[in-house]
Every structure is written in C-alpha cells, then in structure tokens.
Amino acid sequence: MTINRRRFIQGTAGITAVSAFSAIGNKTTTAAPAAVIEKNDTPLFVATWPFGKSSCEAAVKIVQNGGSMVDAIEQGIWVTEADVKNASVGIGGIPNAAGAVELDACIMTGPDHNAGSVGGLQDILHPISVARMVMEKTPHVMLVGEGAKQFAIKHGVATTELLTDKQKQQWQTWKDKQTEKKPPINEDHHDTIAMLGLDGQGNLFGGCSTSGWGYKIPGRIGDSPIIGSGLYVDNQVGAAGATGLGENVMRHCGSFLVVEMMRQGASPTEACERAIRRIAELDPKNLSNLDINFIALSKAGVYGAAGTSKGFRYSFANPTETKVIDALPLSEKAIGPEGGNRK
Numbered sequence: 001m002t003i004n005r006r007r008f009i010q011g012t013a014g015i016t017a018v019s020a021f022s023a024i025g026n027k028t029t030t031a032a033p034a035a036v037i038e039k040n041d042t043p044l045f046v047a048t049w050p051f052g053k054s055s056c057e058a059a060v061k062i063v064q065n066g067g068s069m070v071d072a073i074e075q076g077i078w079v080t081e082a083d084v085k086n087a088s089v090g091i092g093g094i095p096n097a098a099g100a101v102e103l104d105a106c107i108m109t110g111p112d113h114n115a116g117s118v119g120g121l122q123d124i125l126h127p128i129s130v131a132r133m134v135m136e137k138t139p140h141v142m143l144v145g146e147g148a149k150q151f152a153i154k155h156g157v158a159t160t161e162l163l164t165d166k167q168k169q170q171w172q173t174w175k176d177k178q179t180e181k182k183p184p185i186n187e188d189h190h191d192t193i194a195m196l197g198l199d200g201q202g203n204l205f206g207g208c209s210t211s212g213w214g215y216k217i218p219g220r221i222g223d224s225p226i227i228g229s230g231l232y233v234d235n236q237v238g239a240a241g242a243t244g245l246g247e248n249v250m251r252h253c254g255s256f257l258v259v260e261m262m263r264q265g266a267s268p269t270e271a272c273e274r275a276i277r278r279i280a281e282l283d284p285k286n287l288s289n290l291d292i293n294f295i296a297l298s299k300a301g302v303y304g305a306a307g308t309s310k311g312f313r314y315s316f317a318n319p320t321e322t323k324v325i326d327a328l329p330l331s332e333k334a335i336g337p338e339g340g341n342r343k
C-alpha cells in the first residue's frame, strides 16, 4: 500500500481510534487510510517506558540526518543500551544468578518481513546491532550464547564489561542472602525497551533490547528476542512490542496477538487491551498478576498501549513533538518500581 498524505491520528489510552483495517468475510483487507500523515509527522517512533523517549528522539534525528529507518531503530536503541543507570537494558543491567549480564535483543523490518535476534549475549555493548547483523549477514534469524558472541567478534564488534560495580555489589548482596531470584526493589528496574517506527511511506520497523529478568537462571531467554513475542512487525497492518514478565508474554505469542487484533479492526490501544484480556482468559494467573504491557502502532500512524497494572508509560517522538504517555491500565494494581524484572 502506498500512502501519500494521511492525517496523523494520535492514539492514546483514551482514544477510540478509527481503524484503517477491516475484515470482510474471512478475507482481511486494507481499507483506505482513515487519516493523513502530514509530511513532518513522520518518521514517528513509540517506545516502552519514559526512558524510551531519548531513544525515540535519537531515532527521529537519525532519519532527519539521512539515516534509514533500520539505522534509526538500531541507533535509537543504542541510547538506552549505553545508559549505565538503566538496570534492565545493556550495560549496567542486572546480571543473572551467576553474576553475568546476559542480553536479549531483536530487530524486524516491515517491507521485507525480515528479522534478526540474539539471546543470552554476554560482553557486547549493543546487542541490537548484533541482531541486525544476524538479520543482514546470515541466513538465520536467531543466534544465542557463545555462538552469538563469537559471531559478533568475527564481525569486528569489541567486547565490553557489562557488569557495573553497583550491580556487582547488589548481586553479591543478593547471593549472600541466598534468596531465590528476588531483585532488590529500586527505581532502576524499569525494563525492556521495545521500539516501533513508521516512515512516511507507511512502512513499519521495530526493535527490542533487554537484560531480562534480574538474577535469572543462566541461559534463560525471555520474550524480548523472540519474534512474535517481544516484538512483531506486519507491514500490512501494524507493529507491537512488549515489556513485562517475559514468561507470560512468550507463552501466548503476545506481540503477534496484538497485531492480529489490529488486523481484525481494533485500534492499537484496543488491540493491546484485547490481547491482554484474551491471555488472562486462558492463563491460570489473574490479570493483575500477569505483568504484561504492550505498545502498538498501526500502519496509519495510530499508536497506543495497555498494561495489566497501573503505571505503565510509554514514549513518543516525531519531528514536531516528543512526549511520555500513560498506557491504559487494565487493573487497579500498581505496576511497582521494578516492573517485569521482578520474581
């Protein structure tokens, strides 16, 4: 579908957006776009959590300076990966139970429906870049562990110590107490970055990066690098990304489910809500115990988000505006400062 001019309709938790997609019989069709995106409204990016704002802003600048949308997703996510104060993405992330930081990331491009992903990657500052290399330089979609690390080194990526002194001390304290996998609660524990982007031609892109569940069993991989769980991009319909307790997202192909809800006509916010409610129906855990949050972006430029608890926020940037938005909460429970990195 080629989109020349569409008026951008902002999707927020409260808005019932006009859907650009409808299902006729059992055939899903793309209706005329409901809106026109003015030229300066793209590229636009949405990302999980308030810390995603810097990544979205960086991504907009990268495109404005001549970079591609893939560059924008990758280098936008670099900002969060490189932030040592962020305890759940990249350097400074909470380590696994053995004291090693293990990173998960993926990237997906709408126009060619291509994807790359890494899981359990150690000693590499930008796992999103290795995910991109997997997508662009190999016939594979996912590399994990030592194989992923050696692949990165072979392609010229330098190794970096990802465990900061602060995280090392906290891990030592946790280990000394021998309490299962419970991370200390503090303000730093917010969470995976999932970022979605739309260009002026209506093409969708996405990326996701995390250090995952704090003090996880070594080798544990969450939803974030799994295409269809932590991230999914369908260039006909829209894109979605997840943050929260990966085990509860990946058992339900969460992001794919959100996109399928949009395909059936739901707005992005409605799609996030319907996906969560559908998961809660099937899952023995109560809705408020699932710790799932989704962001979604439609091909028409509508965006939205919902979470199982109160307090999930997400970020938006385009060339004229940047902001942090409250997602639609589906229960009264507070999300808590540690978000999905809890046990």
Ligand code: SD4
Pocket: 088, 190, 191, 192, 210, 211, 212, 213, 221, 222, 223, 224, 242, 243, 244, 245, 246, 247, 339, 340, 341
């Ligand atoms: C994981 N979903 O590894 C990630 C962590 C996260 O909010 O998003 N925390 O399970």
